[in-house]
Amino acid sequence: MTYALHHAVLVIACPLVVPLLAHARWLRRVPHTAVLLWQALGLTWALSVVGLAFALGLAPYHLGVLPGLARAAADLTAGRLADRLIPIQLGALGAGLALTAMLVGALVTCTLEILGARRRHRRLLALVARLCPEAPGALVLEHPAAAAYCLPGMRSQVVVSEGMLKLLDRDQLAAVLAHEHAHARARHDLVLLPFVALRRVLPRLRLVAQAADAVALLVEMCADDLACRRHAVRSLATALLRVGTASGTAVPAGALGAATNPLAARAHRLLAPRPPIPWAVGGLAAAAAATVLATPLSLLVLPA
Amino acid sequence: MRRLGALEGAVMEVLWQRQRPTSARDVAQALAARDLAYTTVLTVLDRLAKKGFAQRTRVGRAWSYTPAAPREAYITQLMLEALNLTGDRDAALVRFARSVSSTEAETLRRALAAAEDPPVRRRRR
Numbered sequence: 001m002t003y004a005l006h007h008a009v010l011v012i013a014c015p016l017v018v019p020l021l022a023h024a025r026w027l028r029r030v031p032h033t034a035v036l037l038w039q040a041l042g043l044t045w046a047l048s049v050v051g052l053a054f055a056l057g058l059a060p061y062h063l064g065v066l067p068g069l070a071r072a073a074a075d076l077t078a079g080r081l082a083d084r085l086i087p088i089q090l091g092a093l094g095a096g097l098a099l100t101a102m103l104v105g106a107l108v109t110c111t112l113e114i115l116g117a118r119r120r121h122r123r124l125l126a127l128v129a130r131l132c133p134e135a136p137g138a139l140v141l142e143h144p145a146a147a148a149y150c151l152p153g154m155r156s157q158v159v160v161s162e163g164m165l166k167l168l169d170r171d172q173l174a175a176v177l178a179h180e181h182a183h184a185r186a187r188h189d190l191v192l193l194p195f196v197a198l199r200r201v202l203p204r205l206r207l208v209a210q211a212a213d214a215v216a217l218l219v220e221m222c223a224d225d226l227a228c229r230r231h232a233v234r235s236l237a238t239a240l241l242r243v244g245t246a247s248g249t250a251v252p253a254g255a256l257g258a259a260t261n262p263l264a265a266r267a268h269r270l271l272a273p274r275p276p277i278p279w280a281v282g283g284l285a286a287a288a289a290a291t292v293l294a295t296p297l298s299l300l301v302l303p304a
Numbered sequence: 305m306r307r308l309g310a311l312e313g314a315v316m317e318v319l320w321q322r323q324r325p326t327s328a329r330d331v332a333q334a335l336a337a338r339d340l341a342y343t344t345v346l347t348v349l350d351r352l353a354k355k356g357f358a359q360r361t362r363v364g365r366a367w368s369y370t371p372a373a374p375r376e377a378y379i380t381q382l383m384l385e386a387l388n389l390t391g392d393r394d395a396a397l398v399r400f401a402r403s404v405s406s407t408e409a410e411t412l413r414r415a416l417a418a419a420e421d422p423p424v425r426r427r428r429r
Contacts, residue, residue, distance in 0.1 A: 117396035147386040148400035
């Protein structure tokens with residue numbers, strides 16, 4: 001029962017941490033660590049939600065979740081599961097299985113949809129995009145609006161529009177391309193994927209949206225930092241500003257949604273850098289996250 | 305596979321340039337500089353038709369090909385996805401930036417001007 005309690009505490013605590021992490025400005029100074037914290041938080045929450053249901057359902061076995069499930073499966077085939085578990089426990093067991101199926105299913109469907117969308121996009125790119133000496137390492141789309149993006153995958157592709165080439169000077173364009181190549185190399189799409197999937201399962205939960213938006217912004221900041229290793233901060237910041245304020249790329253009202261604009265946050269961060277966070281603080285935060293995550297993980301296997 | 309993919313673009317280019325149905329032989333002639341086998345052009349046209357990028361009609365004993373949609377239509381579609389205007393929030397692409405409102409733009413301009421005033425500060429790493 002103490003284990004179920006532990007899961008229950010985490011199920012409630014994780015959502016409480018979301019606004020704290022989302023509003024912690026200092027995390028933007030260490031975006032890579034911050035992404036790790038969000039991943040740990042998300043995984044901890046998912047594991048403890050599932051773990052809570054299983055811990056309640058499998059309580060009579062006094063085993064961890066995985067060995068307990070094995071024993072329950074054995075009892076089910078032997079036809080004595082109903083003797084071992086009372087109805088409430090059977091219900092909890094069913095809920096645990098349903099939740100697991102829902103989370104895994106969301107991840108799988110989301111991945112398949114994204115892969116399909118990328119395949120279609122890649123196919124069209126092959127038809128109409130061109131190589132252009134002005135944008136080395138990227139494909140160019142002949143369109144006046146300004147856009148730059150990365151099509152991630154095993155063979156990732158960076159794409160810019162002609163509008164973007166007109167908008168930026170050579171250094172700014174190089175910084176933008178470096179930013180996109182950083183996304184591609186670091187496979188930031190895989191970081192975003194579970195949060196996008198979770199948002200699809202729970203589209204109305206504000207906390208989920210908050211977490212997904214925060215991770216998306218942090219991933220951009222990671223790519224900004226990586227791009228600034230080779231390029232002038234000013235070039236990237238100016239590029240952000242120019243793209244953000246360019247006419248012809250106006251996003252319909254409501255499409256942005258966020259109260260504080262992510263683009264503004266990124267530009268401010270680049271233009272007015274705060275002193276770096278001591279290495280130890282980031283390490284400490286990561287260690288704390290790892291500890292919290294370790295408990296639901298260990299309860300999967302350890303006897304209860 | 306890769307080569308065929310690149311050829312598809314070149315073949316579509318020919319179809320887009322001609323304003324009328326084009327036979328495989330005409331396409332091969334237009335791409336003579338690439339030194340392609342006629343059968344290769346046939347294969348590519350067949351693939352394009354199967355993917356829905358080209359439509360074919362029988363003219364006499366041979367097929368004639370026309371683009372299913374103008375080039376601009378495909379570019380527009382890609383740009384809509386690039387600018388995330390298709391309506392669904394997905395993670396298929398990782399985009400550089402989106403536009404901001406005019407007041408936010410003003411704040412950004414001021415920040416940029418302020419950063420310009422003192423000797424440009426370099427971000428410490």
